[in-house]
Amino acid sequence: MEEFAALVDALVYTRSRNEKLRLIAEYLRATPDPDRGWALAALSDGLDFPAIKSSTIRTMLMERVDPVLWTLSRDFVGDTAETASLLWPAPDHLPSPPTVSEAVALLGGMNRKFVQAELPQLLDRLDASGRYALLKLATGAMRIGVSSRLAKMAFAQAFDVSVEEVEEYWHGLDAPYSELFAWAALGEAPPDTENLPTFRPFMLAHPLEETVVDLADYAAEWKWDGIRVQMVRAGPKDNESTRIHSRSGDDISATFPELLDVMPFPAVLDGELLVRGAHQGGEAGGAASFNALQQRLGRKTVSNKMLADFPAFVRLYDALILEGEDLRERPWTERRARLEALMPRLPDTHFDLSQVVEAHDFAHLAAIRDTARDEAIEGLMLKRRDSPYIAGRRVGYWYKWKRDPLLVDCVLMYAQRGSGRRSSFYSDYTFGCWDGDPDAGAELLPVGKAYSGFTDEELKKLDRHVRQNTVNRFGPVRETDKSLVFEVAFDSVHESKRHKSGLAMRFPRIHRIRWDKPPHEADRIDALKALIRD
Amino acid sequence: MTAPFSWIKPEPHGIYIPPADCWVDPSRPVDRALVTHGHADHARGGHGETVATPETLAIMELRYRTGTENDAGEIPHKAVPVQYGETIRLPGGVDATYVPAGHVLGSAQILLEHAGERVVITGDYKRRHDPTCPPFEVTPCDIFVTEATFGLPLFTHPPIEDEMAKLLDRLAAHPDRCVLVGAYALGKAQRVIAELRRAGHKAPIYLHGAMERMCRLYEEFGVDLGELRLVSDHSKDDIRGHIVICPPSALNDRWSRRLPDPITAMASGWMRVRQRNVELPLVISDHADWGELTRTIREVDAAENWITHGREDALLRWCQLHQRRARALALVGYEDEDD
Numbered sequence: 001m002e003e004f005a006a007l008v009d010a011l012v013y014t015r016s017r018n019e020k021l022r023l024i025a026e027y028l029r030a031t032p033d034p035d036r037g038w039a040l041a042a043l044s045d046g047l048d049f050p051a052i053k054s055s056t057i058r059t060m061l062m063e064r065v066d067p068v069l070w071t072l073s074r075d076f077v078g079d080t081a082e083t084a085s086l087l088w089p090a091p092d093h094l095p096s097p098p099t100v101s102e103a104v105a106l107l108g109g110m111n112r113k114f115v116q117a118e119l120p121q122l123l124d125r126l127d128a129s130g131r132y133a134l135l136k137l138a139t140g141a142m143r144i145g146v147s148s149r150l151a152k153m154a155f156a157q158a159f160d161v162s163v164e165e166v167e168e169y170w171h172g173l174d175a176p177y178s179e180l181f182a183w184a185a186l187g188e189a190p191p192d193t194e195n196l197p198t199f200r201p202f203m204l205a206h207p208l209e210e211t212v213v214d215l216a217d218y219a220a221e222w223k224w225d226g227i228r229v230q231m232v233r234a235g236p237k238d239n240e241s242t243r244i245h246s247r248s249g250d251d252i253s254a255t256f257p258e259l260l261d262v263m264p265f266p267a268v269l270d271g272e273l274l275v276r277g278a279h280q281g282g283e284a285g286g287a288a289s290f291n292a293l294q295q296r297l298g299r300k301t302v303s304n305k306m307l308a309d310f311p312a313f314v315r316l317y318d319a320l321i322l323e324g325e326d327l328r329e330r331p332w333t334e335r336r337a338r339l340e341a342l343m344p345r346l347p348d349t350h351f352d353l354s355q356v357v358e359a360h361d362f363a364h365l366a367a368i369r370d371t372a373r374d375e376a377i378e379g380l381m382l383k384r385r386d387s388p389y390i391a392g393r394r395v396g397y398w399y400k401w402k403r404d405p406l407l408v409d410c411v412l413m414y415a416q417r418g419s420g421r422r423s424s425f426y427s428d429y430t431f432g433c434w435d436g437d438p439d440a441g442a443e444l445l446p447v448g449k450a451y452s453g454f455t456d457e458e459l460k461k462l463d464r465h466v467r468q469n470t471v472n473r474f475g476p477v478r479e480t481d482k483s484l485v486f487e488v489a490f491d492s493v494h495e496s497k498r499h500k501s502g503l504a505m506r507f508p509r510i511h512r513i514r515w516d517k518p519p520h521e522a523d524r525i526d527a528l529k530a531l532i533r534d
Numbered sequence: 535m536t537a538p539f540s541w542i543k544p545e546p547h548g549i550y551i552p553p554a555d556c557w558v559d560p561s562r563p564v565d566r567a568l569v570t571h572g573h574a575d576h577a578r579g580g581h582g583e584t585v586a587t588p589e590t591l592a593i594m595e596l597r598y599r600t601g602t603e604n605d606a607g608e609i610p611h612k613a614v615p616v617q618y619g620e621t622i623r624l625p626g627g628v629d630a631t632y633v634p635a636g637h638v639l640g641s642a643q644i645l646l647e648h649a650g651e652r653v654v655i656t657g658d659y660k661r662r663h664d665p666t667c668p669p670f671e672v673t674p675c676d677i678f679v680t681e682a683t684f685g686l687p688l689f690t691h692p693p694i695e696d697e698m699a700k701l702l703d704r705l706a707a708h709p710d711r712c713v714l715v716g717a718y719a720l721g722k723a724q725r726v727i728a729e730l731r732r733a734g735h736k737a738p739i740y741l742h743g744a745m746e747r748m749c750r751l752y753e754e755f756g757v758d759l760g761e762l763r764l765v766s767d768h769s770k771d772d773i774r775g776h777i778v779i780c781p782p783s784a785l786n787d788r789w790s791r792r793l794p795d796p797i798t799a800m801a802s803g804w805m806r807v808r809q810r811n812v813e814l815p816l817v818i819s820d821h822a823d824w825g826e827l828t829r830t831i832r833e834v835d836a837a838e839n840w841i842t843h844g845r846e847d848a849l850l851r852w853c854q855l856h857q858r859r860a861r862a863l864a865l866v867g868y869e870d871e872d873d
């Protein structure tokens with residue numbers, strides 16, 4: 001547990017992604033099984049101990065520390081687990097600390113009835129760092145900037161294996177991933193994932209940019225504005241189960257329970273998860289905008305009302321594996337034919353097929369794409385007809401051809417320092433539009449934030465502009481004199497109650513810095529509102 | 535005959551002593567001020583007369599040029615030095631004795647005596663060893679006015695040797711980089727340097743320009759800080775593998791771009807709570823931690839405790855739980871210059 005606690009502390013204080021990777025990789029190499037597997041689970045997906053909640057910790061501390069002093073301390077620190085780790089009245093002599101596995105076993109064995117007696121015994125064996133790591137692990141919320149993707153990359157780096165393979169095996173296994181370590185660290189055979197609802201890494205596309213392709217070689221499909229998912233059904237015969245994986249490989253099955261019992265055969269399918277609506281066309285009824293889908297994302301439990309108001313379905317793109325047959329090596333045309341043939345066997349309430357967009361030639365396709373905005377479609381996908389299904393991004397096979405972004409002129413209002421390499425620059429910008437006629441006393445209202453879209457050279461100039469034109473400081477934030485115009489590019493704009501302007505942009509970035517443009521010529525809120533499409 | 539302790543009045547801008555018409559650590563200019571130590575939240579410029587230790591007066595002179603002539607060619611300010619242990623008689627029959635507080639160079643508690651009643655005002659203090667100033671002395675009194683900067687039970691400052699070892703280990707592990715330590719210019723910076731020397735670190739230590747004059751002043755008062763160099767006189771390569779000390783505000787400032795890939799450290803008692811804006815937290819404080827605060831209240835054992843300058847609520851609650859009379863003073867203008 002001491003090594004794990006030291007790793008957690010080091011990760012808290014490390015900004016650099018590479019350094020985080022190095023720290024985790026080093027830990028994984030140096031730590032024996034099954035400790036490293038449990039640690040990896042705690043860092044990435046999180047472990048679940050139902051008997052231990054934040055309130056459990058609070059109750060436990062209130063029995064040992066005066067409640068007023070506890071509350072004052074908790075309010076100061078802002079985190080229950082950390083406050084408890086600092087306030088815990090440790091015994092003078094710590095008995096031997098538990099290993100991670102021992103701690104996990106003890107935590108897993110606790111129930112609500114005995115947790116108030118057993119958890120203290122465990123805490124008494126740890127120092128303040130150890131208590132922090134243990135309580136964070138026990139409540140399932142590490143929040144130390146380690147995504148499951150980062151954990152997988154660290155694992156791959158630790159044992160010099162490919163991250164695609166790690167992803168493929170990982171998702172079929174449960175913590176502490178003994179088979180995964182046996183394969184990567186000890187060179188044993190890879191885990192058998194055929195009968196497991198395992199994630200297969202997605203095939204991804206490159207931006208098309210200036211490339212022009214021949215439609216004889218490439219097929220076009222709409223790029224739908226939902227979330228890319230992989231539907232996997234696998235398992236022993238008559239006892240199969242379905243899992244839904246997000247693009248990062250995370251298991252999001254619990255968020256979409258209506259999709260777990262609708263695949264009547266084992267398969268691995270690639271598609272876009274959408275909710276029913278009138279915006280994005282399709283064979284069996286349209287899909288709503290991304291904004292509507294957002295209502296469903298990130299939930300661990302789903303109410304019946306949610307299910308009724310925002311019913312989810314999957315628009316299928318591809319078939320990777322069908323009833324035990326791995327199609328990934330076959331050309332796209334063949335996989336597409338198999339997928340089309342499959343559609344009658346899938347309920348149209350929960351599946352439809354992403355249509356191929358027919359065009360005479362590339363110019364015709366470009367014209368079709370230009371009309372796409374009204375349907376809230378993100379753009380086009382171009383898939384080489386003979387392309388196999390390959391994990392990751394491979395040049396020349398798949399392209400995404402996004403529709404041109406929307407543009408609006410905004411005025412820089414606030415700037416904040418960036419993080420990491422950029423921490424000495426003001427690199428995060430909040431900008432606004434006028435709420436009326438600026439010459440008649442209108443004000444600027446913030447409409448978005450961006451921290452990308454400029455070169456290092458431009459960043460230096462922007463940093464200088466911010467420093468020289470500051471009118472107010474609020475902690476790390478500087479308010480500027482609102483003299484600089486940005487041409488801001490974004491993918492779409494939606495109504496939002498969170499902003500005073502009532503608007504929220506998707507993917508805003510600085511398109512051009514308009515050093516030349518006077519701020520009163522920037523756009524008004526009304527112009528932005530006119531671009532709302534949902 | 536006046537009511538007990540009517541000669542001492544906590545006001546929003548400091549503690550006022552009516553018979554002597556003077557203030558302790560006033561936060562705005564007054565005719566006569568008794569100053570505990572040189573931190574800006576206790577020592578302000580612009581007083582007519584300042585009574586303080588010679589070290590504190592020198593610090594104030596450095597910061598406020600209190601001894602400089604005005605346009606009329608006069609020196610309007612009168613400096614009255616008091617040595618540790620020395621008692622001076624103020625008007626109205628009030629005696630003031632300056633007692634070491636162990637906080638920074640020149641820091642003192644002020645014992646006030648009048649009509650057989652004794653009040654101790656600690657200013658800021660700590661109970662740990664500090665090579666740059668004499669240790670805190672427990673002084674019996676009727677009213678004990680204590681600071682409470684780290685007045686929450688979660689604040690326990692670890693032994694400074696552990697924090698020095700952390701710093702030196704990190705430095706040794708990255709010979710191509712440097713460790714940039716954010717530390718307050720008065721007190722913390724010099725203590726960190728002196729502790730590094732005590733830990734056997736003999737290499738030159740590099741300073742941000744804002745640190746230089748205060749370090750020189752410490753040396754004039756006999757605190758040995760070893761070889762100090764200014765960052766501005768040296769190249770990136772000179773600084774590789776060395777420790778650099780700067781004010782906290784310079785840690786992430788443009789200034790730091792001239793350094794060789796700095797590892798940012800911060801020396802402060804607040805580092806006890808995890809935060810993400812530094813890479814190497816050093817829990818080093820010149821204030822008493824919770825254990826020191828409560829131990830000091832017990833040892834001084836005053837009839838009444840006045841709590842000020844920080845998180846009063848929790849220390850007040852502790853006094854309540856331990857049947858000690860206490861009240862919180864709401865003084866304005868106290869900020870954490872010196873945590």
Ligand SMILES: [Zn+2]
Nearest residue numbers: 573637658872
């Ligand atoms: Zn101070």
Ligand SMILES: [Zn+2]
Nearest residue numbers: 573575658872
């Ligand atoms: Zn102070």
